[in-house]
Amino acid sequence: MALVILGWFNIYAAVYDETVSQSIWDLSLNSGRQLIFIAASLVIIMGIIIIDMRFYEAFAYVAFGIILFLLVLVPFIGKEVGGNKAWIGIGSFGVQPSEFAKFITALAVAKMIGSVGFKMDNFRNQLMLFGLIALPMALILLQKDTGTALVFTSFVFLFFREGMSPFLMIVGICAAFIFILTLLIPNQLYLHAGILVGLVLLIILGKKKLKRITVLTVGAIIIMGVIESVDYVITDVLKPHQQNRIKALINPDADPLGYGWNVTQSKIAIGSGGFFGKGFLKGTQTKFDFVPEQSTDFIFCTIGEEWGWFGSFVVVTLFMALLLRVVFIAERQKSRFARAYGYGVVSIFFFHFAINIGMTIGLFPVIGIPLPFFSYGGSALWGFTILLFILLKLDAHRGQVLQRL
Amino acid sequence: MNEGRKEILQIIFILTGLVFLVKLFSIQVLDNKYAELADSNAILREVEYPFRGLIYDRNNKLIVYNTPEFDINVIRKDIKDFDSAKFCAVFQMSREELRKKFNEMRARKEYSPYKPTLFIDRLSNAEFARVQDHLDDFPGLYVQARTTRSYTTKALANALGYVSEISKGQLERDPSGIYKQGDYIGQSGIEAYYEEQLRGKRGVKFKLRNVKGIEKGSFKEGAYDTLSVPGKDLVSSIDIDLQQYGEFLMAGKSGSIVAIEPSSGEILTLVSGPSYDPNLLTGRNYSSNFVQISNDTLKPLFTRPLMAQYRPGSIFKIAQAMTALQEGVITPETRIRCDRSIIGCHGAHSNEDLRGAIENSCNPYFHGVLRRMLNKGVSNDPYEDTRIGLDEWNKHIRSFGFGGSLGVDLPNEKGGLIPNSAYYDRAYNNRPWKFSNIYSLAIGEGENLVVPIQMANFAAIVANRGFYYRPHLIKAIGDEGALEKYKEKQFTTIDPAYFEVAVDAMQKVVESGTGQYRAKLQDIIVCGKTGTVQNDPLPDHSVFIAFAPKDNPKIAVSVYVEDAGQGARAAASIASLIIERYLLGETKRPHIERYVLDGKFL
Incomplete structure (x- = not known):
């Protein structure tokens, strides 16, 4: 929750323009809209908590089917944003089915692992598992959203925990x-x-x-x-822009004004923050658009610049705490389904966290995936919220698992 | 079997977090590079270019001023729906040119699709007015204004010099660190010599900007901003009307006209023929025009009055006469027979005194005069005797401002050559030499080399009866006067009384000698001396020096016309026309003017 509120302030900072005194509540700004998303996610949380826990396991495959269907639809009815056709428009807002595909796939994978007679070292079962994650991956790749597709590779952490060699x-x-x-x-x-x-x-x-x-x-x-x-x-x-991103990682100074721009500017923004940062709304690099996508994928630049190393430390620590907390929750689950799902959550969060921050400080190639709870975007926020709160719901009822058996 | 895997994952998570924190610590706290880069990103050091100083003539007529010109910059990323056909129509260029422009832009070192890059440079005011209304149709184009030099007349190009972008070499040699790439700097003439005074001081404004360079207010409320200080205006000693008239007379000829005000050393006119239109070296076509002008075989960029070194010819006889009088080897009454066996002569005369010898430009007389100076019998060794005599002679001649640069306020002034004994030792490779080897010095031929401004200065010395001020082009800088070095009187080694002889003789030259036909004016006593300098196999150079009026002289002139025959023709005509125009403000002898313009002197 702390992450969500911090994220909201930072989006405001990222788009804040001194010349017009805009309110953080202004709906025409990303920060205002993000507030709506946050409110909506609260509703979603309520919903998740109300729904019976058995629903998630029971309808995992059904939901998986629906999301696959949506993903198939996207290339046909989707609208194009930033070169990727990943959105389905509903009014002025759009949703990204691929964001929801993450938690649904996590559910489906967990259900498969939790099903009776499933053995990790069985080759056929392994194949089925990989098929399960390869399907949405392939469909998302069709939308040219390589970043999100790559997220699904993070399930290897889950498989690893569940006994795969x-x-x-x-x-x-x-x-x-x-x-x-x-x-x-x-x-x-x-x-x-x-x-x-x-x-x-x-x-x-x-x-x-x-x-x-x-x-x-x-x-x-x-x-x-x-x-x-x-x-x-x-x-x-690889496509030319992907080649360039890898080249930029190897040698960011080769073309700082061309393909190295994103990483170079992102590092400049973060690096100029110093120990305590320039202060809220004082960041010049992020506010003046030097850093591209400063309220979505490069949101961490705003944190780094305005709050310095101290702010980065807080954020990184919060994420570490979150990851370890989720691992702890997952480990105390009594059903294999819930535990596997917990690790799915951890895997996805870790992948997002590592790749996103890694790319802003030049440790990973630029892959366009959001920082959980920080980046602007409704679908992503809801996706992560659902992902996390299903686990919390499962955790709250972990005692019932025994009763049911 | 799955024991320990939880821990492995936890360790991976924690390690990743630690790696991030360490990396963040290193770029945020340890490395200052990024903070500096961020400043250079967001803080725009906007230079406010000062106005370059204006240049006026001696009558406060404007000669050089500034006009705006415009660069068109492009941010590639901002270009949308570029209509190249329309662009070509608006900017009046072909598609090939447009493509070339784009390629040139991309090839630039500082090129970035995110930042403004120079696309079209130096549009004039008129050109800009034509495209201005259409600029909105081409997003991604931005305008940058600056100023360029403009000239009220086509005259005085060589003395004014030109202004252009500082070259790489100049930038490297510049110790002050004032200049940046792309700055303009005076490249020659007054623009170069007075660069420091003309350029003014740049102002700096620190502004916050976003990635497109769009301003977002001033940095710390302008605490570090400075205002630009315009360059100082210069008042030139040039009379621009006289200058224009001089260039009008010089049209189609090679040579120079220099006019000096004797009482101050102020240069009234400095004509170098052929010249060029200074407007060609400003604005957009600078490069192509410059190549054309500098490749011209007649060398219009060569400032002849200061840089062309000629043998002076017969005008030098006056200097010889003054030196001989000072050394006491002759008196004004000394007569020497016109013996034409060693050296030729002209006209009907046989045994003149000094005044007559000057008036008739008698060669054998001055041969004899130089012999007396160089062989005074101080030493019994005739070789040694010549050496001593020559070095004494050299000292006197140099005091007239010959043989070394005068210190004119223009770059690249040449000094000419007045030989001394060391010079001949070198020339003869330490073999012995004596008077009979070097007597052509007597009549201004031989090894002597003089630049036209020294001749005019010499005329001024005679007009002043023995002193001069260093000739200069700028009489006032801002609120101050000329540079200090132009306020000191320079004396010759000759007793002023002897100059009356020269003045009388020069008056005679114009009244009844070689100058009587084309240099004589009705109401003004002009004192002058012709010279005809050998230039085998081409026609002789035509030389004339003069000053007027005889008493309280207002103007001293030297005219040198290459390959134009006798001094009494082209040079004398031009010099007298200049004097007439300066003192009377008009030309009363249109036939002489026509004669000069026709240019048939041979």
Whole structure:
């Protein structure tokens, strides 16, 4: 709740224009509208609490079906905002089905994991799980909203917790690591040599079983393949603006006025905040539009600039507390459905938090996803609210699970 | 099997948070770079360009002033629905030119689609008026006003010089740090010499702006702002009407006219032929015009009155005479036979005294005079004797302002050459030399080199009977007078009494000598001396120096016309016309003016 109110003030700060003395309540401003969204989300919370907890588990697949249907519709009836066609217009407001797809998918995934006879190490079950998240992902990708689609990859944290072999997560992280390493080290020969040396060391030091050696060798060959594919992926698969975002991450100063603009300006805004910041509404960088999307994806710049490191510290700490609190809540659930759902919530929040703040300070490539509870936008706020409060509802009734059984 | 996984996830979360906090700490608290960048982003240091000082002539007629000109800047990101056909029509350019402009803009180092970048530069007032109403149709175009130089007449281009954008080299050499890229600076002439006085002081306003450069109020209520101080106005000693008349006479000829007010050293006219229209070196077509003018084979940018070094010819005989009188080797009554065996002569005369020798420009007489000066018998060694004599001679001649620059207030003044013994040692590679090797000095030929302004200054010295003020073009800077160095009298090493001889002789030259046909004026006593300088294989140069009136002289003139034959023709005519125009305000001898304009002197 604290996050929501802080977010509201910051959106006001981000769009505040000194020349017209506008009120924070002004409905024509993002801050005013965000207030409406906040009010609406309160209604939603009430609704969530009133609805019987069993509803969520029971209707998870139905909701999943509906949201898939909406996602399919979006490319046809949606309106275009910022190059992405992700919105369904209702009057002057639009909603983004993809924002709601997150919690619904979390529910569906949790239900599948919680279903009787589901085993994480069963290959068929794994396939079904990935199918479950791949469907909305694919549909959202069709809307060209890569950022939101990527959010669904965060479910690997959930799978990891629920017993899936860490192999996937590790391979994923390794692949990303190698990908970036390849970009940083111009001569790929060094990388290949390094992998071969590592392979030989592992074979010599470990147990000399044939199976192990085979696995290691195949792994090494795959990694080398990844390295070779980097250039191809960069130049042929990614769209130019995505290529540039990765280039900007590697070397933000290469073109500070062109594709490096967002990250450069964002870092300038945050970096100019100092320890205590410039004060509420005193930020020059965010207020004067140097930072693009300053009330949505780059909202953290406003915090960094106006509240300094101290404000950033508070925000980061609040998020850490939230994440750890949700983990704690998830762990005390008695049903597997509720626990899995809890981890789904954590995964999504973590992904948003990490990627969003990471990109504003130049640690991750620019991926357009909002900072939970801070960024301006109704769908996102409601999506996160629902996501969190379903868990709270489940938590409130965790005792009933036993009774039911 | 799932034990510990909760902890792993928790550790990942906490690590991520810590990494963020550390990174944030480093860019927010430890690194000042970003704060500075933010200031340069949002605080616009808006320079208020001062007005460059105006330049007036000696009668307070405006010569140089400022007119606005306009740059069109573009913010690429703001361009919407660009109608290139309409743009081409409004700005009167072809599609190829437009494409070239865009490419040029993108190639600029400072180019950014988010910031204003120079697109079209230096639109004149008239051009801007034409496009102004249409600018609203092209979002993303922004106008930046500044000023450029304008000239009331086409005259005086060489002396005024021109103003243009500071070059990279100049910027690197500039120790003051006052100039920034894109600033204008005086490049030659008065504009360069008085740059410091003319440029004024820039004002600075610190303004807050948003990403489009749109102002959002002043920074800290203008606490750090300073006002711009306009440059000082200059009053030139030039009489712009006389200058225009001089250029009118000089049309189609190469050479120079210099007129000086003897009593002050103020330059009244400084004509360099051929010249150019100063308006060509302002505004939008500066670059192409500059290339054209600087590639002209007649070198219009070469300021002949200060930079062309010529042999002086017979006008030098007056300096010889003064030096010889001072050294006591002759008296005004000394007669020397016109022996034409060593050196040729002209006209019917045989045995003149000093005045007659000057009037008839007798070559053998001055050959004899120089011999007496250089070989006084101080040493028994004829070589050593010449060396001593030559160095004494050199000292006197240099005191007339020859052989070194006069300190005129224009850049690149040349000094000419008056040889001394060291010079001939070098020239002869330390082999012996004596009078018979160097006697052409006597009649202003040989190794002597003089620039036209020194000749005019010499005429002023005779007019003043023995002293001069350094010639200068600017008589007042703002509320102050000329520079201090122009207020000091410079004396020659010659006794003023001897100059009466020169004055009498020069009066004779115009009354009854070589100058009688074209330099004589009805009511004014003009004193002058012709010179005809050898210039094989081309025709001789025509030279004339004069001052008038004889008593209390108001004007001293030197005229040098290249390849125009005898001094009595082109140069004498022009000099007398200038004197007539300056003293009487009109030309009473239209036939002489026609003769000059026709230009058939040979």
